Structures are given as structure tokens and as C-alpha cells.
Amino acid sequence: MQLELFTRKKALSISAAFLAVVLGAGAVAPAFAATQLTGAGSSFDYPLFSKAFYEYSQQHGDVAVNYQSIGSGGGIQQFTARTVDFGASDVPLNAEEYKRAEQAGGKVLQIPIALGGVAMAYNVPGIAQGLRLSGPVIADIYLGKIVKWNDAAIAKLNPSLKLPEAQIVVVHRSDGSGTSYIFTDYLAHVSQAWKSKVGVGKSVQWPAQNSVGGKGNEGVAGQVRETPGSIGYVELAYALQNSMTYAQVQNAAGKFVYPTIESVRAAAATKPGVNPSDFSIVDRPGAGSYPIVGYSWAMVFAKPADAARAKLIKEVLEWTATKGQSIAASLDYVPLPANVQQEAKRVLGQMRF
Numbered sequence: 153m154q155l156e157l158f159t160r161k162k163a164l165s166i167s168a169a170f171l172a173v174v175l176g177a178g179a180v181a182p183a184f185a186a187t188q189l190t191g192a193g194s195s196f197d198y199p200l201f202s203k204a205f206y207e208y209s210q211q212h213g214d215v216a217v218n219y220q221s222i223g224s225g226g227g228i229q230q231f232t233a234r235t236v237d238f239g240a241s242d243v244p245l246n247a248e249e250y251k252r253a254e255q256a257g258g259k260v261l262q263i264p265i266a267l268g269g270v271a272m273a274y275n276v277p278g279i280a281q282g283l284r285l286s287g288p289v290i291a292d293i294y295l296g297k298i299v300k301w302n303d304a305a306i307a308k309l310n311p312s313l314k315l316p317e318a319q320i321v322v323v324h325r326s327d328g329s330g331t332s333y334i335f336t337d338y339l340a341h342v343s344q345a346w347k348s349k350v351g352v353g354k355s356v357q358w359p360a361q362n363s364v365g366g367k368g369n370e371g372v373a374g375q376v377r378e379t380p381g382s383i384g385y386v387e388l389a390y391a392l393q394n395s396m397t398y399a400q401v402q403n404a405a406g407k408f409v410y411p412t413i414e415s416v417r418a419a420a421a422t423k424p425g426v427n428p429s430d431f432s433i434v435d436r437p438g439a440g441s442y443p444i445v446g447y448s449w450a451m452v453f454a455k456p457a458d459a460a461r462a463k464l465i466k467e468v469l470e471w472t473a474t475k476g477q478s479i480a481a482s483l484d485y486v487p488l489p490a491n492v493q494q495e496a497k498r499v500l501g502q503m504r505f
Contacts, residue, residue, distance in 0.1 A: 187464055192220040193227015193240035195368035196331050197266050197448050199389040199483050201240070204476040208468055215464055223368055225328015225354050231451050232256050237465050239451040240265065242330020243354060244428035259454035261503065262428045263496045265473055266448040267420055267486045269411035270334055271391040271398040273376045274383045276301055278316055279397075284309045286402040287342025287435070287443065293383065294322055295345060296360035301381065309402075319362055323375045323384030326365030328354040334446035335385045338434040342443075385444070388416070389484040403443045404435050415442035416486045424491055447492075452503065459505040466503045473497070 191201070198221035205217035222230070224241035231239030232253045244262050245253060253260045272285060279301075289305050292298045298305055302315040325332045333354045340347040350356050358365075364379065366372040369390045376384040377394065388411045391398050400408040409415050419441035423433050426447060435443045450469050456462040473496035477487040488496070 186214045187216070187461070189215065189217045189238075189461070189465060189468060190219075190236045191217060191227075191238045191240060191450075192222050192230045192236045193451075194224045194242050194330050194448050195221040195370060196224075196242045196268060196387045196446075197221075197240050198369070199387075199393065200266050200268075200480060200485050201472075203479055203483055204472045205468070207476065207479065208471055212467075215468065217468060221368055221370065223325070223327040224330030224333070228253075228328075228451070237452070237456075237461065238469065240448060241354075241451065242446055242448045243333040244431055244449050245451065253451070253453075257453040257456070261452050261454050261499050263450045263452070263469060263473060263499050264426060264447045264488060264492050265450040265469065265496065266480070267416065267488055267492075268446070268448070268484075269388040269416040269419075269442050269486075270331060270338075270385050270444040270446070271388045271396070271411045272383060272401060272444070273373065273386050273391050273396040273398045275376050275380055275397070276316065276383075277318070277380055279313060281397060282310070282313060283397075283399040284402070284408045285399045287338065290401070291339045291343030291346045293320055294324070294339065294358065294360055295343075295349065296322075296362070299360075299362065318381045320360075321379050321382040322358070322360040322363035323372050323379070323382050324358045324363060324365055325367070325372060327367050327371075329368075330354060330446075330448065331369060331385065331387060332356065334434065335444060337432055337446075338444045341435040392484045401443055403439075403441050404437050405439045405441070407439050409440065409442045411442045411444070413481055413484065413486050415440055416445050419443070419445040420447075420486065420489060424489065426492065427495070452500075454502055455504045462503060462505050466500050470497055470500050473500075 201219045209216045227239040230236045302317045336352045340352045366375040369387045372384040373386045373390045373394050376382045400410050403409050418438055419436040422436040433445050474493045480487040
């Protein structure tokens with residue numbers, strides 16, 4: 153049975169820790185602004201958005217942005233319900249989601265807004281660093297085929313490590329998640345068994361019996377930190393800011409690579425053109441490419457009902473996708489490539505006030 157053990161208290165404690173990191177010690181929240189914009193969705197984006205929107209409000213005192221980290225699925229739902237000014241998801245809307253949103257508010261624009269890697273964080277007693285994993289091994293762990301840390305398949309990749317005979321606790325997202333989409337997209341690329349039995353999606357049926365769920369990247373990070381023997385997929389910023397241990401993953405060139413700004417950038421560079429119909433950048437070629445990588449997307453209506461508010465939404469998102477990218481590296485994200493920044497500006501240019 154799959155259990156969701158992560159509590160709201162733990163999630164809030166991790167979120168608070170992130171705010172302390174991204175805003176900096178002693179930072180003062182912006183004063184009440186004349187206009188409060190709202191957004192919701194991807195927890196993948198939360199550390200970056202927290203700092204970016206804070207910086208924007210410092211420079212533009214009349215505008216503040218309240219962003220709720222509720223997962224990509226929740227963000228799409230709230231955007232479609234028109235209860236927020238913009239949504240954010242680590243995977244663009246599929247055809248059915250787009251149709252529902254279009255019926256609710258007209259043409260939808262989807263803007264690349266962030267770029268990052270997904271780390272395979274683990275909590276294995278006695279293994280403080282150096283664990284190596286391959287795509288097929290990760291897939292078999294999440295399929296429930298590999299259930300102990302000293303399994304022969306893991307041992308073969310790690311001849312210098314003394315792996316314990318401990319049960320593997322698989323940690324996954326319990327909510328609709330764009331990070332889950334990126335992760336399952338990767339597994340489907342490297343494992344035919346995963347592709348045929350589970351597939352790709354923001355929400356899937358997780359096969360491994362010894363598994364637990366966490367809400368948001370915050371929830372998965374919390375579960376891994378609290379659970380000996382566990383492994384989970386989390387956006388790189390969460391792993392680094394929480395001082396988590398994570399694995400090297402074998403890439404398409406056969407090299408074992410850690411997720412870093414450089415290895416994520418290398419993967420993205422192999423596919424310079426991305427759009428809502430062609431966006432996957434997992435398992436890319438190149439010796440230096442980290443294989444579990446993805447863009448995140450902001451969603452806005454092309455012609456919101458409130459023209460003045462629409463103008464501010466455009467300005468905030470354009471700043472975040474361009475000038476705001478200067479803070480990305482300090483938060484362990486990769487700044488959007490120049491051509492992707494220009495694509496974001498082009499798409500936002502279609503907004504009508």
C-alpha cells in the first residue's frame with residue numbers, strides 16, 4: 153500500500169527554510185502594494201519565484217506577487233478556474249487541459265520560465281556520498297523490482313561502496329506534479345518496462361509496494377530526509393538548499409554525472425528550440441549532460457478581462473524570464489538560454505490589453 157506520510161508541519165518548516173535562504177537573513181517583506189498579483193502551481197519553481205518576485209517588488213513597490221507552491225496539477229486547475237492571474241507547470245498543457253482553459257478564458261499563452269535538474273536524493277545509512285545509479289536501475293527501483301540497497305544491479309554500479317542490506321523506501325509525489333512528469337518522461341526514455349507498464353504523466357500509479365508519497369518537492373525532500381533507506385526525486389534547488397545527498401546518474405553517453413548548473417546547461421544546449429508542443433530535454437546526448445532535466449512554464453490568458461492587471465502580469469513574467477534570470481544560478485537553477493528568453497518575450501508579446 154502506498155502511504156502519504158509527509159505532514160503539513162514538515163512541509164511548512166521546509167518552506168520557511170527556503171524563504172530564509174532565498175530572501176536572505178534580515179530581509180524585510182515588501183510593504184503592502186497597490187496591486188497584488190496571484191499565481192499558483194509548480195513547486196519546482198518555488199525557490200526561484202520566491203526570490204524573483206521579492207526582487208521585483210523591491211524594484212516596483214506598487215506590485216507584489218503571491219505565489220502558492222501547490223504542484224503543477226493544482227496550478228493548472230486554479231488557472232483554468234480563473235482564481236489566479238497565472239499558473240505554472242513543469243509540463244505544458246495537454247490538449248484536453250488546453251481546451252478546458254480556452255473555454256474558460258480564451259487563448260492561452262505558455263511561456264518558458266525556468267530551467268532546472270531533478271536530483272535523485274537518497275538517505276542510505278553509511279553511504280554519505282558517491283552513489284551511482286543508471287536509468288534502468290532507477291526504473292527498476294520505482295517498478296518495485298529492486299527492493300534492497302545491496303541488490304546486485306546497484307552493487308555492479310558501485311563496486312567501491314559497501315551497500316547495506318536495507319529495504320529501499322521509494323518516495324514519490326502524491327499530488328499532480330510537473331516534476332513527476334519530467335521524472336516519468338525520463339524513465340520512459342530509459343526503460344521499456346516503465347514505458348509500457350506505467351507511462352508518463354503528472355500523476356501515475358506508482359508500482360513499488362514499499363513506497364510513500366509527499367506533497368510538492370518540499371514533501372518529497374522532507375520524506376527522504378526523515379526516512380532511512382529512502383530515495384526520491386526532487387528539484388535540484390531543494391536538494392542543495394536542504395544539504396541532501398544525491399546520486400550521480402548515468403547519461404546517454406554512459407558517463408556518471410551529478411546534477412549541476414553546468415550539467416543541466418549542457419543538456420539544454422543540445423536542444424536549443426523548445427515550445428509547448430516539443431519540450432522534452434531528458435536523456436540528451438553529450439558526455440557532460442545530466443539526464444533528468446526540464447523547463448517549467450507559466451500560463452496566462454492572451455486577453456485577460458482586466459486590461460490594467462494584464463499589463464502588470466506581462467511585465468512581471470517578462471522580467472522574470474529575462475532580467476530576473478540573473479538570480480537563477482544563485483538558487484541552483486540554470487538561467488534560461490538567451491534564445492529561450494527571447495521566445496518568452498515573443499510569446500508574451502501576444503498578450504492584448
